[in-house]
Amino acid sequence: MNTKYKIVKAEHLNSDTFMLTVESEIISKRARSGQIVNIKCGDEGGVLLRRPISICSVDRDKGTFDIVIQIRGKGTKILSKYKAGDEIDIMGPLGQGFSLYPKHKKIIAVGGGIGIFPLLQLLKDHPAENKKVILGFRNKSCVILEEEFKQACNKLFISTDDGSYCDKGLVTDILRKELDKEPADMLFFCGPLAMMKVGVEIAKEYNIPCEVSMEQRMGCGIGACLVCVCKTKNTDDWEYTQVCKKGPVFSGDKIIFD
Amino acid sequence: MNTKYKIVKAEHLNSDTFMLTVESEIISKRARSGQIVNIKCGDEGGVLLRRPISICSVDRDKGTFDIVIQIRGKGTKILSKYKAGDEIDIMGPLGQGFSLYPKHKKIIAVGGGIGIFPLLQLLKDHPAENKKVILGFRNKSCVILEEEFKQACNKLFISTDDGSYCDKGLVTDILRKELDKEPADMLFFCGPLAMMKVGVEIAKEYNIPCEVSMEQRMGCGIGACLVCVCKTKNTDDWEYTQVCKKGPVFSGDKIIFD
Amino acid sequence: MSNNIDLKVNIAGLELKNPVIAASGCFGFGREYSRYFDLSRLGGIAVKGLTPLPRKGNPPPRIAETPSGILNSVGLQNPGVHAFIEKEIPFLRGFNSAIIANASGNTIEEYESMVEILSNADVDAIELNLSCPNVKEGCLSFGSSAGGVYDVVSRVRKYANKPLIVKLTPNVTDITEIAKAAEDAGADSVSLINTIRGMAIDVKSRRPVLGNITGGLSGPAVKPVALRMVYEVSKAVKIPVIGMGGISNCTDAIEFLLAGASAVMIGTAGFENPMAWVETIDGIEAYMTANSIDSVTELIGGLIV
Amino acid sequence: MSNNIDLKVNIAGLELKNPVIAASGCFGFGREYSRYFDLSRLGGIAVKGLTPLPRKGNPPPRIAETPSGILNSVGLQNPGVHAFIEKEIPFLRGFNSAIIANASGNTIEEYESMVEILSNADVDAIELNLSCPNVKEGCLSFGSSAGGVYDVVSRVRKYANKPLIVKLTPNVTDITEIAKAAEDAGADSVSLINTIRGMAIDVKSRRPVLGNITGGLSGPAVKPVALRMVYEVSKAVKIPVIGMGGISNCTDAIEFLLAGASAVMIGTAGFENPMAWVETIDGIEAYMTANSIDSVTELIGGLIV
Ligand SMILES: Cc1cc2nc3c(=O)[nH]c(=O)nc-3n(C[C@H](O)[C@H](O)[C@H](O)COP(=O)(O)OP(=O)(O)OC[C@H]3O[C@@H](n4cnc5c(N)ncnc54)[C@H](O)[C@@H]3O)c2cc1C
Ligand SMILES: Cc1cc2nc3c(=O)[nH]c(=O)nc-3n(C[C@H](O)[C@H](O)[C@H](O)COP(=O)(O)OP(=O)(O)OC[C@H]3O[C@@H](n4cnc5c(N)ncnc54)[C@H](O)[C@@H]3O)c2cc1C
């Protein structure tokens, strides 16, 4: 199976975040929002594992998709050196994406940090009439993709940890305020575990279904090695479930945050 | 200590051999013919060790030196990707070079394969009046640096294993013929072990001093780890001697070829 | 490629169409990789480690990357041997590739029962895992002494009606002693190495990276150690040896065959390259063609020393 | 950097100005690296392994590169302890860095005599090498059993008038047992790990790459194994532990300190980067500054589990 694709654009969004646009008829056709791709970094310094990255945006006509990557360690550092024209080795799309139910007329997507990326295509694809999105960033210089999100939703809220841009404070506080103003049919969360945990609690409180996108270090990326698990409920017990295959998107009430 | 230098030229000489011209005031000033440099390849695929490469030619005015590298395995493959303008990490010059005695009026240098490279600067630097060089290549397509060698000596002999260019046969046979015609004061050998062994025997037979340049896999490249040894004679016994520090050039009668 | 090239190997009566087997724990029950290539290409498939009852496994994170290697601490998460027999064997039998059931237990009795159950199931061989470093009971504690291995293997032997492969741990002073104990107790083959116990620390949080603190090292980093052990064990025992540990490509696989392995398993390499198994098989065939070797068995133990 | 930062560590009475030591066998007697940096920067220098008489060592090739690691089979080539005392100590004393004499022998008597000789020589500590995998007699055969280690260490103990560090092999089932035997027998400190036995094969020639067939694996590849062993041993013994195995930079070094090492040694990394030792020292200092840590001793064993 071919896993080699061409990068048609490589662009830095800020000092430590960059976007790659990759040409792939097959991935862009199949990709559902919330799904991931698993990228080979090259084996500089003996880096073996692929890195899981969310599909941020898809252009199904052009047959391309965008991923946005924040430099964290060795692997993402290597990926940041890719240039337009380079070949990149990508497995995907993998895993389960967000649920797009027509009955959900009003949705709110909440994202923080690198968790904002998969929400862009979610907003583009979701059939809801009213789409709000709440994005949290560390500070002003971290704010990216603002225009793209604005275009993809009805209302965009931004908060920064230090208040250096827009609101100061937690995305979940903004969510609460919005829900107090106007109910929603579905909530989506993607970001730090602590944020998603509070998010799921709020959803429960307001009795709204929700989905969360989980993160976990991965091995195979396709469900075969059982290293990428998170704790989930089953009928009368709990189990460890593969984030790569059964997730990364899970129903909020499935996850055991402990 | 700084070990980073700039590549000013990178050129392919044939399908698997390339030349790098490196800018370094300090190395080009200090380098003696026969000495080596130890080059970091980068750690793609977990390649740790530097690779020892002979100094092929030095331009002391410009402050640059040339190395010629044949692609053999992982390390040399990585090195082959370097381009002009890139930075390269080089330790050197290291080891002992060839002896340049004014009393040696007539010299013959014999090289085979990658062993021809250090002979170029030897011929340029040697004060002898009469310099002959005998180079062996696998076949016609392997013949490189012919013009450069021609300029640096009085007489150039080339042989190929298959006779596809110039003479067919062994460089040591040509050496024997030349010595039968005209004596020499000093012989230099660099190439496959088998060739150098025969070379040293011939030198003994004709009672001419000689030097050989040895090869061995290296660790530190500076004499500290004792991995790069070859067998040498000492007063009434033998010992293992570091090729990187006490060599690569040794007096022919010091080496035990067994 | 040429039809004259014979890739078949025989492991104590178990005939494999080629010497390349998917290593246990890295290949699930084959389903996921069946989208990437035809599983019938493989000599065999060693399935995820099975236990009598389902096991939850260890808390995440379960993987850490290390230079040219990975640490894992999965801890034998599996649906239990009965679910395997019901749901996975029928799927795997859809392919023409040997099924090797990898079996673990907490006690000798559990090992006995596993071998009995699997002897009555439609699998081609049983690989007794006496070497998982990620579980507290059983396994490694039996596997790290010659006496322990002898006890377990001699006790389960009578229940086994198919080739019994004993998987050895490298975390021992002298692996040849352990291999000999397995042979003496009636093992038909030994497979090695399982992972080497290791650890990773995150200096930012000052915590271990793995939820289980320690894990098992695999991947190219361990290859030199695995190769040495396969070489030593092949000389020490008469039963066939299955080699693994860091094999990523055909060159690596051929090194293990030359060192004395009758077949090889590949695990970690598949994470980076899902075609690693197939490319290794093709590569061995190409090497044989280039070197005029008719049967892969000529390579086994062919090291010139 | 700030003067408030204290890098000093104490290994059983041996005070080191910082916890970074050059590992034995990778640093010769310091001469070669003295052209690259001021040897006084180092906490200590463990010199090339010494024996009573000069040793020729093993036939070449003595090194093979493996993924993120190297195999070596030098086999203790050295000029003998007397030549070391005469020619090398005066040179090394020109620097302000602890001298650690690494000592081996073929028999217990040779170990005794080495310790006696070195106790009368101007060195700061003795590192008893019970772990060289590349020699036929002595060393590893003593070092791979708790009984063997106990015997040698208790016999040499009475001759040692300076800190006695026992260097352990990782090629054992349970390194904590070996460490405890060393402690019980009177060792002042243990250092670990020496190399892991391994092998490399050249598929073109179908021969082992090393002249000695097998060798010892070192470098980043072994780091996870070394770190795990240092963690386990630090918990098992009360004497200070010196950690090594694959340390290439300050992050690696800090991991070993957190795991419980009181000091670290660096060997293989210097081959790629002759400034590895100095950069590691500077990096530890920078990490301490960034994390407001005044004394490096606060890091030792600071892992949060
Ligand atoms: C489902 C999923 C979707 C993701 N989507 C994106 C995305 O769209 N954009 C993006 O920039 N990043 C995304 N990530 C995170 C990304 O995979 C990690 O940042 C990356 O693997 C780190 O690799 P590294 O080599 O740079 O870091 P490493 O050197 O491996 O580690 C650096 C730090 O990153 C953290 N880390 C390492 N691996 C993972 C991992 N698999 N998951 C989470 N944290 C990790 C560790 O805590 C470590 O401290 C996603 C992760 C998952 C699991
Ligand atoms: C003193 C000296 C001077 C040298 N000068 C030159 C030169 O000017 N130009 C040039 O192209 N090459 C030169 N070499 C050889 C060069 O160092 C090796 O070809 C190179 O190290 C191979 O690295 P690799 O990663 O490509 O191969 P690897 O993947 O490491 O191995 C490929 C093959 O190369 C051989 N090899 C590996 N390391 C060495 C080594 N250190 N010495 C010899 N053979 C080795 C092995 O037999 C192996 O089969 C010199 C070597 C020495 C010791």
Ligand SMILES: Cc1cc2nc3c(=O)[nH]c(=O)nc-3n(C[C@H](O)[C@H](O)[C@H](O)COP(=O)(O)O)c2cc1C
């Ligand atoms: C994620 C993971 C899970 C594993 N699970 C098992 C297992 O269940 N049973 C077993 O015998 N070995 C297991 N192993 C060990 C492998 O089968 C193999 O022995 C080891 O990884 C070395 O081979 P490799 O380097 O090719 O991966 C596992 C290895 C990994 C990486």
Ligand SMILES: Cc1cc2nc3c(=O)[nH]c(=O)nc-3n(C[C@H](O)[C@H](O)[C@H](O)COP(=O)(O)O)c2cc1C
């Ligand atoms: C070339 C070489 C020679 C070595 N010689 C010795 C030695 O003489 N005595 C000893 O105790 N250890 C010796 N060692 C082991 C190292 O001191 C160290 O324990 C091991 O290499 C792990 O550390 P590293 O990964 O930082 O190299 C040697 C290692 C190498 C690579």
Ligand code: FES
């Ligand atoms: S990464 Fe292998 S199962 Fe998810």
Ligand code: FES
């Ligand atoms: S390479 Fe270390 S002594 Fe020569």
